[in-house]
Amino acid sequence: MSLARTWAASLSGVTGHLVAVEADLAAGLPGTTVIGLGDAAVSQSRDRIRAAVLNSGVKWPDRRITLALSPAGMRKQGAGFDLALAVAVLAADGVVPAAEVDGPVLLGELGLDGAVRPVRGVLPCLLAARAAGRRDAVVPVENLAEAALSGLRVRGARSLRDLVESLRGDGTQLVLPDPPADAAAVAGSPGGPDMTDVLGQPEARAALELAAAGGHHLAMVGPPGSGKTMLASRLPGLLPPLDAEQALEVTAVHSVAGMLDEDTPLLTAPPFVDPHHTSSRAALVGGGTGTVRPGSISLAHHGVLFLDEAPEFDRRALDALRQPLESGAVLLARSGGATRFPARFQLVVAANPCPCAAARDVDCACPPGERRRYLGRLSGPLLDRVDIRIDLPALDAPTLARCAAAAADAPESSAVIRQRVLAARDRAAHRWAGTPWRRNADVPGPAVRRRWQPGPSEQHLLDRAVDTGRLTGRGYDRVLRLALTAADLAEQDIPGPHQVATALALRCGDAA
Structure with missing residues (x-):
């Protein structure tokens, strides 16, 4: 033949x-x-x-x-x-x-x-x-x-x-695969850094729990040693394991990138990707001169993308994240055609307040204009897509002293916080049953407003923030979603004034 x-x-x-x-x-x-x-x-x-x-x-x-x-x-x-x-x-x-x-x-x-x-x-x-x-x-x-x-x-x-x-049929037998590992057993015993290692910073711990419960993006600004990197690296430990469909999606992306471990081929835990601040735009969003490869945002699909020293990244690379943050995917167009990669990730941004990175404000030698220009490298449109923004103070002497000895009142562990996160996510999934969404952060603004209309007290707080210019139209919807997540953690069906005030404080400062 x-x-x-x-x-x-x-x-x-x-x-x-x-x-x-x-x-x-x-x-x-x-x-x-x-x-x-x-x-x-x-x-x-x-x-x-x-x-x-x-x-x-x-x-x-x-x-x-x-x-x-x-x-x-x-x-x-x-x-x-x-x-x-x-x-x-x-x-x-x-x-x-x-x-x-x-x-x-x-x-x-x-x-x-x-x-x-x-x-x-x-x-x-x-x-x-x-x-x-x-x-x-x-x-x-x-x-x-x-x-x-x-x-x-x-x-x-x-x-x-x-x-x-x-x-x-000459008798040679090809190799058969070993039975696949039990994904449920792997996912049921998460490892990695634990929240008990984080001393102090109660506001930041609460913000991290809120971010994990709703899938919200987070920005942290604070001096060196205040715990930004420690907190970010512990966020995956608060997230639920990937379900079967998500695990296959994440594994497929890592397979295309050639980053799968032969011993653990199925990824069941949310990935944590922390690219270096010298990474190019192609390294972040994907690309290449020949074969188009997924970037860091796709490798962080259904996980966490952590940008440490964010103002040191190229501004064009940072602004390239704006569209994927909204759509959950990135479309790379080349002369030979267009390639689409998934990119539904949770963004965590960390930055020092100024270029000199002084441990205390009194030791900072940067002029006010230089400080503004430094943080100004994070563009307004990018930060407008970040739900939670917090300032981390330097750790005080009593907190640092606890590092040398075991504290009697040890901080909560990741396992304890994770249980509250899972319960909040279950409430959100029940709320959005019958829709394509499961996390509050993924729900479009019109759908949120159809499901929940703020009462007079909550509306008064929101109107003041809009009138003073602290909230854009996009920020308004994000505050509503953040308030829903705060209500889920408080085991409430709808947010009250306290949850709306908390959301406004985390979004744009004091709500009063």
Whole structure:
């Protein structure tokens, strides 16, 4: 038989697409042509697969070989098509049964010695294959644990020789994956930094709990050593574990980025991403000159993005966060097309009050204009999307003295706070049952106003903030959502004056 077909998969962002790989062997001068709108890695695969076949002890066909990737109009990137291309050639030449290779999805890069090397994005590719009706897959052994999460019957190949012998029925068995880890068991025992390590800062602790309960963005300004980084790093420990759908979404993003750990392929805890302040705009939102890769905001999907020393970031990079903060996704347009990455993250911003970062205001040598310009690097439109803004004072002497000895009244642990956060989130999920939203921070303003109309006392507080210019239209809606979260923590159905005053104080200062 001179015509055979195998199956592979291509990625666009974190979305997979099933690809048919066809091989035709015809009379004529020997040569290999790869068609189907592939990039340089796909075009160069003809040389890789030829060497891999020969070094696997199989004869390369001395015929005119045409390899086609369909749909032909969809761009295809990477070396993950090597395995499907090589097997298609061998099936067309009769080396392996064509009927055996027309079912499973084949993913993997081939080395010149025939070794099957791991590739990125296996999970989203196989999820797309399952949606398209495929039931089996063969992947590199290093990708087996990740591939097992797809729900397909997967096997792992160490080399092209092993795969060929298995298809021939020569007795070689491909590697089967280990049973997937129990996600519930992993999620039920969160680790990481604990809130008991944070001394003092009661207002900041309360703000962090409120942010965790509603999914609100948070900005902290304070001198060095006031606890900004400690608080931010403990926010993921207050969040609920990812549900099954969220875990697959987060794992797919990290798979595309090539950041999955082979031992723990399924990410069940909210990710915590803290890029360095020298990160470029492409590093934050995603991009690249060749293959478009997810940035920090997508790696923090369903988790926390922490920007420490935020004024030191490039202002254009910070302003690029404005649209993803609203939409929960980032669309990267290039000449070859547009790529969409998910980016529904919780932003935490930390900054010193001035460039000199003095521990006390009396020691600061910065003129007032310099202090304003420093914090002014965080643009107004960006801060307008941050629900909670707090100033952290320097720790006093008694609080610092407690660091040297165990305190009798130890602060609450993350586990205790997490229980209140989970209860508040359950109340919010019940409130928004039947809608696409589960967290108060995600609900659009019109939906909030239809569900809850502030009473006269609450409206008076809101009107004063608007009249004095402390609240914009966007800020007004965000205060309503923050008040709903405060009510959920207080186990109230609707916010009262105290919850609205708390929301206004955390949003724009004293509510009085």
